[in-house]
Amino acid sequence: MARFLARFFAQARFIVGALALLFVVTLGPVSAQQQPTSVNPTASAVKEDELLRQMRIISGRGTIPDAQSYNLEQPAGREWREFHQVTLPWIGAIAVLGMLALLVGFYLWRGMVKIERGRSGRTIVRFNAFERFTHWVTASCFIVLAISGLNITFGKSLLLPLLGPEAFTAWSQWGKYAHNYLSFPFTIGVVLIALIWITGNIPNKTDVEWLKRGGGMVGNDHPPAYRFNAGQKMIYWIVILGGTAVAVSGYLLMFPFYGTTVAGMQLAQIVHGIVGVLFVAAMLAHIYIGTIGMEGAFEAMGTGTVDENWAKQHHALWLTEEQARTGPNASQSQGQARAAATPAE
Amino acid sequence: MARMKFLCDADRCIECNACVTACKNEHEVPWGINRRRVVTINDGKPGERSISMACMHCTDAPCAAVCPTNAFYTTADAVVLHSKDICIGCGYCFYACPFGAPQYPKVGNFGSRGKMDKCTYCAGGPEGDSTKAEFDKYGTNRLAQGKLPLCAEMCSTKSLLAGDGDIIAQIYKERVVKRGYGSGAWGWKTAYKETIAS
Numbered sequence: 001m002a003r004f005l006a007r008f009f010a011q012a013r014f015i016v017g018a019l020a021l022l023f024v025v026t027l028g029p030v031s032a033q034q035q036p037t038s039v040n041p042t043a044s045a046v047k048e049d050e051l052l053r054q055m056r057i058i059s060g061r062g063t064i065p066d067a068q069s070y071n072l073e074q075p076a077g078r079e080w081r082e083f084h085q086v087t088l089p090w091i092g093a094i095a096v097l098g099m100l101a102l103l104v105g106f107y108l109w110r111g112m113v114k115i116e117r118g119r120s121g122r123t124i125v126r127f128n129a130f131e132r133f134t135h136w137v138t139a140s141c142f143i144v145l146a147i148s149g150l151n152i153t154f155g156k157s158l159l160l161p162l163l164g165p166e167a168f169t170a171w172s173q174w175g176k177y178a179h180n181y182l183s184f185p186f187t188i189g190v191v192l193i194a195l196i197w198i199t200g201n202i203p204n205k206t207d208v209e210w211l212k213r214g215g216g217m218v219g220n221d222h223p224p225a226y227r228f229n230a231g232q233k234m235i236y237w238i239v240i241l242g243g244t245a246v247a248v249s250g251y252l253l254m255f256p257f258y259g260t261t262v263a264g265m266q267l268a269q270i271v272h273g274i275v276g277v278l279f280v281a282a283m284l285a286h287i288y289i290g291t292i293g294m295e296g297a298f299e300a301m302g303t304g305t306v307d308e309n310w311a312k313q314h315h316a317l318w319l320t321e322e323q324a325r326t327g328p329n330a331s332q333s334q335g336q337a338r339a340a341a342t343p344a345e
Numbered sequence: 346m347a348r349m350k351f352l353c354d355a356d357r358c359i360e361c362n363a364c365v366t367a368c369k370n371e372h373e374v375p376w377g378i379n380r381r382r383v384v385t386i387n388d389g390k391p392g393e394r395s396i397s398m399a400c401m402h403c404t405d406a407p408c409a410a411v412c413p414t415n416a417f418y419t420t421a422d423a424v425v426l427h428s429k430d431i432c433i434g435c436g437y438c439f440y441a442c443p444f445g446a447p448q449y450p451k452v453g454n455f456g457s458r459g460k461m462d463k464c465t466y467c468a469g470g471p472e473g474d475s476t477k478a479e480f481d482k483y484g485t486n487r488l489a490q491g492k493l494p495l496c497a498e499m500c501s502t503k504s505l506l507a508g509d510g511d512i513i514a515q516i517y518k519e520r521v522v523k524r525g526y527g528s529g530a531w532g533w534k535t536a537y538k539e540t541i542a543s
Binding site for chain 1: 346355356362365377379382383384385386387388391392393394395396398407410411412413414416428430431432433434435436437440441442443444445455458486525526528529531532534535
């Protein structure tokens with residue numbers, strides 16, 4: 001038994017020794033060769049896919065002053081592209097063309113709203129020179145801003161094929177300058193409009209009544225109104241709120257990256273584009289009522305005076321107020337002066 | 346024709362900024378404009394990585410899509426170029442670009458933008474090849490001389506590759522197989538809607 005064990009241990013020692021030798025000879029060099037290739041020095045480094053899942057903009061640090069250049073990748077640009085190429089043109093086309101179609105249809109159905117009792121020949125001051133100046137500064141700026149703005153969205157598909165690349169660029173370049181510089185008088189105009197007409201544009205109970213009775217545009221009813229009826233108040237607030245929105249977003253676009261990032265600039269453009277086209281649509285309606293939509297309306301902003309019968313029909317409460325304040329003779333004498341001037345116009 | 350692409354092997358980029366310098370010098374790019382730059386993510390922290398980035402010359406380029414004056418065009422080599430005579434400096438291409446490539450010279454106060462400038466893949470612009478007018482607006486037209494973009498040619502670690510997309514992808518794949526790792530072609534999914542398996 002003891003001899004058997006001794007032989008076993010001797011053999012085992014030999015086997016273990018041979019195995020150890022084999023291990024040193026074979027595995028040693030193999031592991032020495034494999035070790036460097038299995039180590040990835042950047043294994044812990046950030047991966048693009050992970051970063052794209054984690055954040056909308058992959059950004060880091062750069063060595064040049066331009067902070068915008070530290071953004072490595074912003075796939076969100078694709079969403080903005082979708083907005084600019086698809087969403088905005090649809091909103092714009094529906095708003096502007098829809099409003100035009102609506103106005104044409106309305107005109108064909110209703111025609112010009114006449115002064116029912118005809119002109120009295122007596123006039124009353126509706127807007128003084130400063131009010132008219134403010135209105136027309138803002139309005140003329142708005143028309144240029146609207147055309148140059150629509151050109152940025154629709155010019156490429158509508159005007160570029162007609163004008164050719166060079167002429168279209170020259171036109172768009174001037175459009176850009178006009179859009180940038182006229183934004184200042186436009187903004188001043190909106191601020192002045194806000195100040196000079198805020199009294200009279202606060203919604204009240206008369207407006208509810210006026211709206212219930214169709215405002216005199218739908219049907220032949222003539223609900224009484226003070227200086228501004230509910231429709232005009234709506235235009236006022238569209239100008240104030242819409243004007244503020246386009247001004248703020250516009251100045252953000254005009255002074256790029258002053259406190260904004262690329263995401264902020266995209267958002268500013270989205271707000272500017274949507275509010276812009278809706279603003280244009282609303283102003284088309286405003287222009288319609290102020291011109292071919294209603295007899296005797298344009299002169300309020302033209303000469304500043306309106307016919308008394310027009311005022312009675314559309315702003316009865318205002319006329320009463322004014323006559324109580326100035327006395328009927330004031331408008332009478334003014335009316336006679338106007339009547340003498342009328343044939344020449 | 347080749348389909349030209351850039352490929353930055355991020356595992357090799359050491360943020361030496363030679364590509365940035367080479368580009369600025371070769372094209373005499375004005376102060377304040379960088380057609381190429383190196384961005385370091387997680388700088389000084391574990392997991393740091395540097396990537397050299399310029400215009401990727403995207404397939405279906407977003408800049409070209411949103412441009413209101415159609416200033417962009419794509420060459421036969423699939424390089425996305427633009428005409429400074431058509432550009433009005435509206436800045437829209439920068440909002441759409443996934444890689445922040447478009448740059449604008451400041452021509453007035455408060456950051457008002459001049460005509461856009463970006464990487465041309467060293468392929469100039471619409472003017473005649475290697476003319477002075479082309480150089481003044483877009484820099485050297487190395488492609489017309491049969492040379493590849495200088496940024497990649499100068500790269501000290503050959504991290505930045507430029508050339509036909511299939512060839513540089515093949516080079517990158519061989520590297521990955523040989524060294525056993527690779528972090529993928531940064532930006533390719535966004536620019537070309539494809540990735541290199543690694």
